[in-house]
Amino acid sequence: MKKHFLSTLLGLFVMLFALNALAQSTVVKGKVLDESNEPLIGASVILKGTQLGTATNVNGEFTLNVNVKSGSYDFEFRSVGFRSVIKKVIIGKESPIILSVQLPTDALGLDEVIVTGTSVATSKKQLGNAVTSLKASDLQYSSATSIDQALSGKIAGAQITQNSGNPAGGISVRLRGPSTIVGSSDPLYIVDGVIVNNDSRELLDLGGYAQNRLVDLNPNDIERIEVIKGAAAAAIYGSRASNGVVQIFTKKGKDGKASVSFSSTFRVSEVRKTLPYNTYGKAFVNTTITDKTQMDVTRYDYQKDIFRQAVGNEQYLSVSGGNQNSNYFFSGSMFQNQGIIKSSDFGRSNVRMRIGQHLNKWASITVGGNYTYSSSNEIPNGGINEAYGALTGFIFSNNFVNPAKNETTGAYPSTAPTAVLRRTNPLEAIDRFKFKQNTSRFTGDVQLNLTPIEGLGIDYTFGLDTYSQSGTAYIPPVNTTPSYDAGLSRRADANVLQLNNDLNIRYQTKIGELVESTTGVGGTIQYDRSQTTSINAQQLGVFGETINNGALIVSGESRSERAFAGIFVQQTFGIASKLYLTGAGRWDAASVYGLDNRWQFYPKASASYVLANEEFWKNTLADILPNFKVRAAWGQAGNLTAIGAYDRFTNYSPVTTAGLNGYLAPLTLGNFTVKPERQTELEIGTDFSLLKDRIGVEFTYYNKEVKDLILNRTLAPTTGYNNRFVNIGTMTNKGFEVMVRAIPVQNKDVKWTSTITYTQNKNVIDGVEGNGVLPFAGGFGQVAAVNGYSLGAFYSTFFARNPDGSLLLTPTGFPQRERGTQLANGQYTVGRDATGQPSGAILSKVIGNPNPTAVYSFINEVEYKKFTFRLQLDAMQGFDVFNFTRRVGERDLYGGLAGYEAELKGEVPKGTSAALFSIFENYIEKGSFVKVRELSISYMATPKALGLKNIRILLAGRNLLSFDNYSGYDPEVNSAGQSNAVRGFDFVEVPIPRQYSIGLTANF
């Protein structure tokens, strides 16, 4: 059906090209200024209803040749951060026409034009849903090295977590909480119309850490970012946008002579905090509880040999320009940054270009392309699966072994407590292991924009994103690792291709005097493919690093293809510029679901009421609340990518034995009836401004409910299977988000801007069958979905306590686990035997929650003459961290942390740490923090020399301080990487470094 529909439409466009009309040429020129008569650079000037437009130069001036029939026309003047102004102009014989306008400040951004989630570029006031938009200048002082890192703290409704302090980060973004269990909760990223891949592939086991591929984008290229947060706004993007959309627009050339920008940045990173290590000069000779014999030992500080002061640099050059009909933008950058773990680094080279061409006055085309080569030297840490990491070795070591290399033999000593339990010597991991990744990536787009008749707009976008990522690992033979003392060589490659084709058509017209109608229809076809191979070689020869040097080689391959299709209709009525009503319907299909559930319908509706435009308001309240708008949006979306391409089948795995080919029944039982999760979101909000627009407030309450939540339900093993995808659960996210933007001071010399973002969210899961507990992989069995609790709750053993809350000790005086009868949903009844000791089964309960109740930020920016000072504080509150680092480091077998000293000194009985080891509640800690995320000062000079327009020097700090009570390295990181369900799990993950940078930007 759809094929037919699309080809008819395309045929129609071709016919439209025959149209042409008589016209005459007129020059319109002038100046765009702000309220204090300073020129606005880069303000756009658009002849409404056409493709004609230009932008102001450094002096705020513009010149536009218009080639239209005589008549009355609307010229719109826009600049980010200012209210837009429309001027009526009569085009006739007169030429040139001189137009000069002053744009008023717009703290709230109500007049900002938003294109995300709308069928036509729409001012924010017309939208029923909350949208956040950020411009390059919001990010330019952040010193962030990736886009998602730079977004931290700037979006109300978002929780942005850097999971690792490695130089290529690893970042999770949650908009209004998670919305799936088995899929990813990260938003859909669109860059210049291309759906970009943001996978976190673990080609190598780096202990849990993985890069997410957004790291390939260069933040310097960004002009603007728009963020919509949920289903209510997702009709245009469909069900792949059920976690929200982050749409990124890169820079393009502007009318005028070539503009060159060069910047250079130098960075220094260091570890913010190291763990207090055991300095007590004695150790027990054995682990027998009754034998208190000690020996003298020398203790070593391993961390000083692991962490370093790291340096990095970045060079960026862009050239852009254009004329009325064409524009171009080219940029190139080289980025290199060391990690704070010795021998780790990340580098990225980018080349980007964008060319825009007006083909005639109603047709334009733009073509963009970006090539990125990223490479990294990795040092494994953490230890979710493999325990060969550097910090992993440190925490499993008993620090009375001198870790230094034996200079004669070149061998590193085992730092493990006993000969049989080998653990990696961290210095050896840094010195001898070679773990590398590199990614070669091309992203390109073609966009065709047509406005063939007044009111009709047609946009077609083709996007392509393809990369090959490869990882190589080498652990030379004869080493101290637990499992690979004969050496390991691994190579893994992933080839990924994503295509998207989007056609959007809209028609705007007036119905009578009062009603403006905007109709949108569109369709999308998307395809993606990934192919991965991996080869592991063990029992290596003495010299070479490649697979061929191994005696024991195991290889694997997997391929996956998916296709998606969607069509939508959306209708908006604007009534008297006050009330805007939108309704939309969308049909989506994904190849991952069975035929019966493939096509799904998702409706949405929204309304926005700009009360401030009512006459009664203008006469009464306008002085106090010059802007006031209420809005509501309701919508549904699915989740087309929750399960993998072939997960609905019972897929048998190939195996070989004795040279015979066989197939093995899988652990996962297929399910043809599984269907996309259905998310229903309601959001209600208001936008208003106070004090003559000096304070702007956006407030949104939301309630997201996911029905038919897909659980990878565990089956009774007597089914013959282990698990099955079933639509069985529900999940809700309820909360609110607030953004306040204020300009406390604004005069000729000083402009002080403050922004507060605040998000409160509560996530609850329900509908898990059986006893209401579903454990997740990757959290050592201590992380589960439990009915009535948040996703990723820590579910494990806890202290046996007396009625007064004190610990109920064993007869020999040690703390112990609670016992009794386990009930459903993490509930239990405690059991006691005749002597008052715990009896029955060992109990588990929810002992912690990794999801913050509140995420907030406070940003202050003060511009004083040519100086800009900026301070951003980020905070998260009300969440727990599972401190596995401390669990291991304080245990008698290892004992490298200061927390074990008490046992050595006899302050607690010998054996206490071993008893505590299996009581997981002991390792749950409050993670709440306030961090000095960004602190910067910059100076802008405008020397009249060397053809410079201006030059800016920036001194910036990032993650300078953290105010928290967490005993580990950093409450923010997560050893399980970008895992959707396992969060707040700290097991010697690299802490986020403190970073200082100095940068210089020159514009010519």
Next chain:
Amino acid sequence: MKFKIKILTTSLLVASSLMLTNCSLDIKNPNGPTDAQILTTRDGLITLSVGLRQNYSTLGISSLILTPGTTAREIKGITTFTNIIEIEAGGTALPTFNGNVLGVWSRMYRVIGMADDIIASAPTALASDAAMKSGVVAHANLFKAMALGGLATSFEKMPLQTDKLGQAVYSDRTEALKLAVKLLDEAVAMVSATAPSAEFRTKVTGADFDLINSIQAYRARYNMMLGNFDAAIASANAVDLSKKSSFVYSSQSQNPIYAATQISKDYAPRDNFGLPTALVDADDKRLAFYLSTPNVVVGGETLKKLVGFFDAVDRAIPVYLPDEIRLIRAEANLRKATPDINAALADINAVRTQASGDAFGVNAGLGAYSGSQTKDALLIEVYKQRCAELFMTGMRLEDSRRFGRPAPPTSLVERTRNFYPYPDQERLTNPNTPTDPSI
């Protein structure tokens, strides 16, 4: 203008063709077949039979040897993974969520599930090839019996077949063993009636796996466990002791005990096979066959380096050892209503005095039995020989119970549990799960 129209027309045509390609929403999985292909075709059942054996010989054996082996003190769990600490400690504190216990349970039912599927599908998918069908079904019967027997070693009660709806009903372990014997009886009858084809041997069993002798050996083993002494002797006599039947391994299908003891080093064998010194002959050559140096001391216990069938990634593991058959016969002769001491003694001495020539190289090299020739004394000798000969074959826990060795909770020296609790994962969704044994 004409030129522009040309460009536009071209670009629109390109665009439209792009929109119309890659549009199919029916994408086949290139990575492997689905149940539809496996369970309805001849090739499907043949290859599933291979998969069944590969799975039992890797994951299955790994659980059957390591978990009860730790509980019966043959080996010691030495890493600090929670599941290994728990299984090493055993006792009443063993949690119902222990991963090792779940492993024994779920891996055996995965084997049973595949065997059930083969047994159910063979009559139609292999209807036209009786000589393939008898081999495939007998092979599936054997593996289902082995899985049931493995479960009966570790659990008191268990379902006799898989139920995809998750409502499997439980039977006593003796019922499971009876079903195992029945499946093996049927298998013997099937292959006697219609000999499996040569194609069955080249495509399913390969050169190293001896189907008929394996069936008879396990028939002897489970009859012994059930106390069917005459049937045990008859089955034992039907085993050709000169034949070898092995599970073979390669880098793609690795010896699972090698991986757990030499690569991840989660476990290490105890000195003296983990036995009290009275049960070990210091000059037993099997000590050196299975255990090597260097020794390490962990928690006061001396641990050895494991060799035997477990010192290389591709080292074959016997499906059964010929001397097990002799020891079954000896034990049945001792335990039957009228014990045959001489027959038992002959088999015991055949095992003890074997200095060379064992099919798998497990030679005791001891002198003939010289102790008391009472039934009880000889039973202890049989236990002693079984412990040495059948080290790390997954038999110790069953033997320790059958020979009435010191039991928990009174004594944790020779075993730390009698039976395992039922895994949480089973209890969560199957309402028929019985009460856990206390120890």
